[in-house]
Every structure is written in structure tokens, then in C-alpha cells.
Amino acid sequence: MLQKNNSSPPFLHALHNYNACNALKEIGEYDDWVVTTAFYSGMKFLEDKLFPGDYTHPIKTGENKEYKTFTSYVRDIGRILGTNKHKVMSELVSKYIDNNEVVNSYEDLKQSCHTARYINYQVGTDRVKLAIEAIESIKNYCV
């Protein structure tokens, strides 16, 4: 089991999901949840990597600002009807993570998790393998 070496809430959440992912993989009967927990682990590892950070304001062109958390960044998008956080995180990852393997691994996880609904969550071993490789790349980069 991966231990804590950082006490930020996103990092702890990432570890929690990563350990859940491995435990579910060991059980071998919950492949859809292996993919889901891998994705949410990757998302939280990258959230921890990206925040706090200085970014251009998502709406006001040319304005730089320090964002302590991902939620404060999302809040500045200022959408009344809600924001697609997954889309925002994907954009941040592809724009600010300077590592193609990590950016594409995150896309692998996001898409594997998202499209599982279209196959009634009947996730096969190839998709699980892809998700595990992806989360390992992200974890190695972030930890």
C-alpha cells in the first residue's frame, strides 16, 4: 500500500483512490470500479500537482492569479449553471503538465472511465490493463 508523504487533501484523496484501485484489482471481480478508481486517483494526483499555482484567469484575458485550489479556479469560471470539472481539469492538464506521457495517460483514464457507460460497464481485461498502466505513469510523475 502506498504511504503518505504529503498531507494535502487532494494527495490524500489520490492515495485513497489508488489503494482502493489496487485492492479492487486484487479481488478481480470489479473491473469497472478498477477503471473508475484509477481515473479518480489520477485526477486527484494531478490536482495536487497543479495546485496551488499561478494561472491565467479562465475568463479575464491576460490576468494572472494565484489559485490555491482547483475549486477556486473553477469558481472563477463563474458559470451559474455549473461547470464540467472534468473538462476543466483536462484542459489544465494538457496546458500546464509538460509531460506528454502524463497528459495522454490522463486522457486514457478519463476516456476509459467515461465510455464504460456505453458498454454497460462490461469492462474487459485490456481496458483494465490500459488503466493500470496509465495510473502508474501519473503516480510516478506526481509522487
Place this chain on the structure above:
Amino acid sequence: MIFNSPIPFIMTDNTANKNKLLDFSFVEGNQLSIDDMLEIAYNEGQKDVHKNFKKGLEKNLQTAAALSSLFKKKLSEREIMVENMFLRILSFSEFECLVLISDKDYYTKSKRWEAYNISRNLNANTDEIDIQYSLMPGSEEVNKTSITSEGFYFKYASEK
């Protein structure tokens, strides 16, 4: 429909129980009040808004379909085989294209990641709409009821 919001330049002549508009009064014999006229204008305006919305959505949908076909073409140029595509509307200017790729190509990391790059470039060069390309392997049987319940009502006219 009764308009509760006061409009600053409309005054009501209580004596005559008729609406007046600053220095203007009504042409004799007119049967419509300002409320009536505003309601008619509101209804006409609603039709225009609806018409413009429909026209805009149709245009955006056409753009989404064209970009999806272009995505397929660019994948073919890199020998990434698309087996099928479905399209759905997420909002006025947001769309999702579900792209089924041959298993061999999907599970070849370099090809899958090349497809991600192509989709990013296509999106970066399009201001009018935002289209998300969701990739999955072709052998995984897409549940038709499931995808239509998610709003994928458009299927690529497959060559197969």
C-alpha cells in the same frame, strides 16, 4: 400575460383609464392597450429567439458533423481505422463524438495517443463549437439503448 416589471417611459392615465406614452396618446378607435401590444411584441420576440436558436443550433450541429468527418479522415491518413461514430448534442455549442476504433489500433498506444493529439488540434482550431471526441475500441459492443438514452441520435453513415 401581465407585465409586472415597470417600464420607465410608460405612464398610465388613470383618469381615462388608458395608457399613454409620454407626449403620445392613442389613435382614436384603437382597441389595444400598451399591455396588449407588449404581450404581442413579446410573443413575436419569443418566436424570433426560438427561430434564431434553432438556426444557430442547426449550424453548430452541421459544424460538429463536419469536424467529426474531418477527424475520421485525419485518423485514416495515419492508418487509424474508425469502425463507427456517433454524435450527440451537449448544449448549444458543445458536442460529443463517440469514435469506435479498431481494437488493433486502439490498443496500440502510439496510435491512440496520436488520435488524442489530432482531436486536441482540431478543437484548438475551432472557435465556433466545442467538440469532445471520446475514443473506444470497436470490439466492445456498444449498447444502442444505452447510447440513445445518453442522446447519441446521430450515427455516421458507415461505409461497411
